[in-house]
Amino acid sequence: GESVGLHLPTLSVQEGDNSIINCAYSNSASDYFIWYKQESGKGPQFIIDIRSNMDKRQGQRVTVLLNKTVKHLSLQIAATQPGDSAVYFCAETGQGAQKLVFGQGTRLTINP
Amino acid sequence: DSGVTQTPKHLITATGQRVTLRCSPRSGDLSVYWYQQSLDQGLQFLIQYYNGEERAKGNILERFSAQQFPDLHSELNLSSLELGDSALYFCASSVAARQGYGEQFFGPGTRLTVL
Numbered sequence: 001g002e003s004v005g006l007h008l009p010t011l012s013v014q015e016g017d018n019s020i021i022n023c024a025y026s027n028s029a030s031d032y033f034i035w036y037k038q039e040s041g042k043g044p045q046f047i048i049d050i051r052s053n054m055d056k057r058q059g060q061r062v063t064v065l066l067n068k069t070v071k072h073l074s075l076q077i078a079a080t081q082p083g084d085s086a087v088y089f090c091a092e093t094g095q096g097a098q099k100l101v102f103g104q105g106t107r108l109t110i111n112p
Numbered sequence: 113d114s115g116v117t118q119t120p121k122h123l124i125t126a127t128g129q130r131v132t133l134r135c136s137p138r139s140g141d142l143s144v145y146w147y148q149q150s151l152d153q154g155l156q157f158l159i160q161y162y163n164g165e166e167r168a169k170g171n172i173l174e175r176f177s178a179q180q181f182p183d184l185h186s187e188l189n190l191s192s193l194e195l196g197d198s199a200l201y202f203c204a205s206s207v208a209a210r211q212g213y214g215e216q217f218f219g220p221g222t223r224l225t226v227l
Contacts, residue, residue, distance in 0.1 A: 036218075043114065043202050043218030044155070089155060093211050099170045100211050102155040 012109045019077040021106045023090035026071060030094040035064060035075045038105070039086045047075070047088075077108075085110050115139065116205050116219035124225045130191040133222045137184055137205030143167065144186040145206075145216060146178055150199035161186055162209045193226045200224075 013019045025033070031052035036044035050057045050064045050073075057064050063076040073090050087105040115138035125131055137144050146158040148171075157170035161180035172178075175193075180186045190197060200221045208214030 041220075043116075043204070043221050045114070045218065046215045049215075099157040099160070099168055100216070101157075104154045 009104065010107045010109070012111060013080050014111050015080060015082060017080055019075075019080045019084065019108055021075045021077075021088050021090075021108065023073040023075075023103050024071060025073065025090070025092050025101075025103075027092065027094060027101075028068075028071065030092040032093050033064070033066060033073050034091045034100070035062075035073075036089045036091060036102075037084075037086045038089065044089060080108075080110055082110050082112070084108060114217040114219060116203060116217050118201075118203050118219035118222050120222060121220065122223045122225075124227065125193060126227055127193055127195060129193050129226075130189065131193065131224065133188040133190070133201050133203075133224075135186045135188070135203030135205075135219060137186070137203075138217055141205035141207050141217070142184065143206045143209060143216075144180055144184070145204040145211070146172075146186070146188050147202040147204065147218075148199050149202060149221070150196075155202070158188070160211065167209060168211065190224070195226050198224055198226045 034049040035047040037047050038044045048059045048064050061078045065074045087107050089105045090103045091100045093100050117136045119134045142163045145160045149155045158172040159178050160168040164180050175191050178188045202221045204216040204218045206214045206216045
C-alpha cells in the first residue's frame with residue numbers, strides 16, 4: 001500500500017537559520033501534497049500545499065519543493081523563529097484516493 | 113483558532129466502556145473528518161462525512177462508528193474500549209467533498225485515556 005515517510009524524525013536549528021524538512025512518498029499516483037504544522041497541545045495546521053503539476057511553491061517564509069522523479073517532498077522555512085517549533089507532517093493524496101495519508105512527522109526545535 | 117470545536121478536551125474511562133466524541137465544523141463546511149493520533153501510529157484517517165453521508169473510510173475499527181447530523185455536527189462513538197485506543201482524536205472540516213480539494217481545518221482534539 002502507499003506510505004509517506006520522513007527522512008529525519010527530529011531537526012534542531014539555530015534561530016535565524018533556514019530549516020529543511022524532508023518527506024518521501026511511495027505512491028506515484030499521488031498528485032496533491034500538503035504540509036501541516038502541529039504545535040504542542042493543538043491540532044495540525046495547514047501550512048502550504050502543492051499539486052503534482054508544479055515543482056515549487058512559495059508562501060510566507062515557506063517553500064515546498066516537489067521532485068516527482070524520486071518521489072520526494074521538502075519544506076523549507078526561511079529565517080527560522082522560535083514560533084516555528086512544532087512537529088511538521090507531510091500528507092499526500094491522489095486521483096481516486098479517498099484519504100490523506102500522513103507521514104510520521106518531524107519535530108523541529110529552535111536553538112536560541 | 114480554526115473554527116472547529118471538539119468536546120470534551122479530555123476523557124478518562126475504563127476498558128470495555130463506550131464514549132462519544134463530538135465535533136462542530138467551521139461554519140459553511142460540509143465535510144467532517146475524524147483522525148486518530150497515537151504515538152506509535154502517527155495521524156491516521158478514520159472516516160469522512162459529507163453533508164450527512166459517509167464519504168470515505170480509513171482505518172476505522174468495527175468497534176468505532178460515526179455519524180453526521182443535519183446541523184452538520186458529527187459524533188464519533190468508540191465502544192468496547194481497549195488500552196490501545198488511548199490517543200488524541202482530531203476532527204477536521206472542509207468545504208470540499210473530496211480530500212484533495214480544499215484545506216482541512218483541524219480542531220483542538222480530544223485526548224482519550226483508557227485505563
